[in-house]
Amino acid sequence: MYEMLVREISSSVVRVPKPVPGTAVKVTRYGAVLAFVISPEDYEAVEAMMDAYRNHPPIESELTDAELRAHAATDELETAEEYDYDGLAAALDA
Helix, strand or coil: CCCCCCCCCCCCCCCCCHHHHHCEEEECCEEEEEEEEECHHHHHHHHHHHHHHHHHHHHHCCCCCCHHHHHHHHCCCCCCCHHHHHHHHHHHCC
């Protein structure tokens, strides 16, 4: 699972604009993205989301290929009468 490493750099070593919550500052040089600067509040939110994902991964990551194909085959249908059971069986056999 992904773990974000944090490295501290003194503000006396680098010049960084004060980040505003809800806004990311993209740092570029010669057109290449070097870094993003976010506020401490936004960083805490990102960490909380990463913790939530680590503790409760999306169910889709636990589904088998057959289950995903079955879901895709019936995803756009709204009522039981509309289900294409033959198509569902074919998707499961593929």
